[in-house]
Amino acid sequence: MSVIPARGGGEKVGVVPSSAVAPASPPGAGPGQQIAVRRRSAKVPWRTALRRDWPLYAMALLPVVFLLIFRYVPMLGNVIAFRRFRPGGSIFGDEWVGLRYIDMFIADPTFWQVFWNTAILGGLSLVIVFPLPIVLALMLNEVRKRAFKRTIQSITYLPHFLSIVIVAGMVMQLLSLEGTVNQIIGAFGGEPIAFLQRAEWFRTIYVTSEIWQTVGWGTILYLAALTTIDQQLYEAAVIDGANRWRQTWHVTLPGIRPMMVTLLILNVGTFLNVGFEKVLLLYNPLTYATADVISTYLYRVGLVANNFSYAAAIGLFQAIIGLVMVLGANLVARRLVGTSLW
Amino acid sequence: MVTKDILSAPTTHGAVGPRDSRGYRVFTRVNLTLLVLISLMMLYPFVTIVAQSLSDPAAIRAGMVSFWPVGFNTDTYSAVAQNSMFWTNYRNTVVYTVVGTTIAMILTTTFAYVIAKPHLRGRGLLVGIAVFTMFFNGGLIPNYVLISSLGMTNTMWAIVLPGAINVFNLLIMKSFFENQPQELEEAAAIDGLGWFGIFGRIVLPLSKAVIATMILFYSVFFWNDWFAAFLYLDRQELFPVTLYIRNLIAGASSATSEGAALSGMSTELLSANIREVTIILTIIPILCVYPFVQRYFVSGIMLGSVKG
Known part of the structure; x- marks a missing residue:
């Protein structure tokens, strides 16, 4: 949706492109060519x-x-x-x-540093942030009081609607020397930590804030998938003597597997686009060692230092890797679990 | 046709077991407790920011403020309210949101309607043109070069135009139109209405729900956007309020007075809680509208994900 590809990275959970999931080719048949609205297949x-x-x-x-x-x-x-x-x-x-700019970034040690930073942040997001909405959706699914469930949902969706600028402002406020986190450390007798100036904290901060912002909204698609599971499967499982835990394991999880796979493929595709805007707002030269990612590096190279061609070469590399990964994930998913985007 | 609203949908296997085991009752209690704790943690950043915005700067610097205001006062609110640049930027955000959403809705609605027509020759190509941009796009530098060469730098168009078609939103609308019954349109065609008439007088009035949802999606996007403004705008009187906040944040974090200079205030005042006050004033519209529109967002997402 964006001017910039990397902006999509913040919106890991989007809408599944239904046309891609199930290419619609309605077998409409109608001879009436004079009536334009008729569906036709020929x-x-x-x-x-x-x-x-x-x-x-x-x-x-x-x-x-x-x-x-x-x-x-x-x-x-x-x-x-x-x-x-x-x-x-x-x-x-x-x-x-020719390949001058390609050779340039392959020989650039900073590029490889930001490449690995990106891969680590993307990997952490995939391993830690991706599964949490599934867990939360399963927890919500066990709630029987509708008003309670609805309240929890409203609260957890809320951060999704905030600008990334405001999320960054909240992160800075919570982690400031006078902020809540340091108040807690102080209460236990610890020394205050300047979290945002310390490279070793950046990944924790990034992943935690990502969880806060996306976990609630991420449950929507899973909750939707949960409502489509056939009730008779649960009844059959009960007759077979399955307890709640086994029902979840053998009925619920397989029921939402296509949704998990679809979202996983989409997430893998945006793997290298990890939250460009959030990093740009939260990092500083003191934390470059862990925080600098491909998008922020090419932003500085291109638009701050005006090396447009060099930055474009890096951007192209990133986009091609993204495309290859989405195609690869799709192929693997189709082979292994029989679900794919197209 | 329209998918179920999960907010009102029953719990899937809530009533299956005839009697609950002891272990399950324990689990339920633990589960509810955990959910309450999670919600409180989600809410805490909002609570503490409200508390800070209403506290005495001295108490904030002493690290005494957590979830309740200390030394209650509204001085910073008055200071921000008197800042004309803040209100100029706030008005810009409203203008960008309205103009951007209008353009986006026109392009998205017409295109979605066309590509939802199964009989259309070349429909696959049109869908392909749109969907391909989800998986491969130009990137930061070529986009920047394009916008600059179009002469859009330092104009509103750099903010409102590039986001005009969101492919996710487009696909949501497409699947909505596909699930609409065709009979009404066919009847209108027999009565001699052309495509434009059918679209304007039959389809649009029947699609109010999905149109409302899309307006909300786009409004939130334009309201929250800051990066396009950060890239393409240099003149402060054109900034949206999100960029105003980002400059406050950048000023505070790099210990320069950039934020103070930009907001026309003293550094002294800035260092206390001006950031929190500005954040609160910016998210108030979203918080006020949120309870009423949230279900539209949810049903919109579902519309796109589940084929009816």
Whole structure:
């Protein structure tokens, strides 16, 4: 949804693209070509289609032009990774320089440091943040008092609606020298810690705030999937003597497995886009050792130091890895569990 | 057709077991306690920020404020309320949200309607154009270069245009339109209404629920966005309020008075609780609307994830 690819990283839990999950091809059949609304399965020639449906194509024109300009031109704009770019010149660069910028980042030790920082933050998010909404959804699923359940849901969804700037402000406030965390440390007789100035704390802070912001909202899709499980399966399990725990293990979890796999694939695809904006707001030169990620590094290289082509080369590398990982995860998921995005 | 609202949906296997074992009763109690604790932890950052915003700066510096105001006063609120730049930026946020949401709704609704028509020749291509952008996109630098070369830097358009089609929202609307009964449209076509007439006079009035949901999704996005403004705007009178807060935060964390300079206040005042007050004033609209609109968000998400 964004100007910037990395912004999507903050929204790990999105909507499953249903068209991708189940490509719709309704077997509509209707001979009445004169009535345009009829569904048809047979292909009509383009000329007929244009004459009949031109208002529909006209409606799609503006959105398509928008997508071409604001999504596809930047995609082609990545060509400046292989061309010399002059600010104010052509947005596709001026002359070919081959793999110069690619060689440059492969030989750049800072790049590899931020690459591993990114991989570690992304890995921690996947291992720690991803499963928690499943656990919370299962816990909520055991609640029978509807008003209680609804209250808990309202509270846990709330952080999702805050700007990342405000989340960063809250993190800084809680972790400041006078903040709550240091008050607790002080109560136990410890020395206050300047958390945001210490590189060894950054990953903990990042993951914790990520949990706070996303765990509640992340339960929605799982709760939705839970409502689709056939009640008879539970009844059958009870007859077979399964207790609650075994019902959860043998009925509930398999029931939401397609949803888990789908979300996992999407998360793997955004693996390297870890919360660019949050890192940008929370890091500082003192914590670069653990906090600096690919997106923030290319932001500084490109827009602060004005090395557009070099930064574009890094960005292209990141985007291609993202695409490869989503395709790979999809393939693995289809082979192993038979669920995939397409 | 429209998916069930999970807020009102019954617990899935709530009533299955004829009698609960002792172990299960213990589990239920532990589960409820844990959920209450989790909720309190989720709420705590809000509570402490309200407490700080209403406290005496001296008490804050002494680390005495946690969940209740100490030395209750509203001086910082008055100071922020008198800051004209804060209100200028606040108004900008409202303008960007309204304009951005309007543009986004026009593009998203028309496109979703078109790609929901199963008979349309080239429909797969249109869907593909949109969906592909979810998995591969231009990236920071090419986007920046494009916006600059279009001359949008330091204009509202850099903020409101690039976010206009969110593919997730597009797919939610598409699946809504696909699940609408076609008979009404067919009847309208027989009565001689063209595509534009069908869309404007039949489809839109029937889609109020999904349109409301989409307006909410886009409004929250534009209300919360700060990064586009951070990239493309240099003039402070154009900033949205989120960027105002980010400059306060950056000023406080790097121990410079950038934030103070930008907000036109003394560093002394800044170091106390101005950040908390500004945050509260910014999230108040969201907190006020949230209880009423939350179920629309939820049903919107469900609409896109579960085929009806």
